[in-house]
Amino acid sequence: MIYLFASDIHGSAYAMHKLLEVYRSSKATKLILLGDLLYHGPRNDLPCEYNPKETSRLQNSVKESLICVRGNCEAEVDQMVLEFPVLSDSAIMYLQQLDGRMIYLHHGHKPLPPLSSGTIVISGHTHIPVAEEKDGLVYINPGSVAIPKGGYPASYCLLVDKTFTIYDFSGTALMSLTI
Structure with missing residues (x-):
């Protein structure tokens, strides 16, 4: 099965359209959204085609x-x-497909609860892509589809078989991690 992870859409109808194109072309089973769906927040500039009403309509179309x-x-x-x-x-x-390992999904703005070694933590919030193992946990952050930071392009993550790969919207793999 294929899973698509994305975060920090921030009301960008443009980014949501691009994400739905990837969702359909990848034939992903699930689209996992890691928060900050409709609004840009006070620290961010307005994203491309900022339109929370249209963005919510697009999200509802794949509910x-x-x-x-x-x-x-x-x-x-x-x-x-x-x-x-x-x-x-x-x-x-x-x-x-990940041998029944726990995947803990959260946005990333609150502290993690106690987690067992081997847990896969998938979060957004920082707008910076990450795929790494550290201190017995696996950390995945797909970056942001609308307001990328840290010099990275807009990005998302696909889980195919046992491999998490973070891509930009041109289809270039930015990083990957096999479990």
């Missing part, structure tokens, strides 16, 4: 395929326009 966690820019009012749960601070997945 059956979404798993979402709340980012620091989400508010309770967002749930009024989104037709899928968006207010949980974290989610847990177990995937057979």
Whole structure:
């Protein structure tokens, strides 16, 4: 199975369109959004084609395929326009293709709870892509599809078999990690 991870859309209809193109062309089973879906927040410039209303419509169009966690820019009012749960601070997945290892999904703006060695932590928030093992945990951050930072391009992550690969929208692999 193929899973697509993305974060920090920040209301960019442009980025959401690009992400849905990747979602469809990759034939991903699930689209996992790691928070900051609709609003840009006070520290960020407006992203390309900033349109939270259109962005929410696009997200709702694939609601059956979404798993979402709340980012620091989400508010309770967002749930009024989104037709899928968006207010949980974290989610847990177990995937057979990763030998049943726990995947802890969160935005990244709150401290991690105690986690067992071998846990895969997938978060956004920093807008900087990461794929590394450190202190017994695996860390994946797909970067940001709308407001990338640290000199990186807009990016997302695909999990295919046992490999997490972070790509930019031209299809160039930026980094990968096999579990």
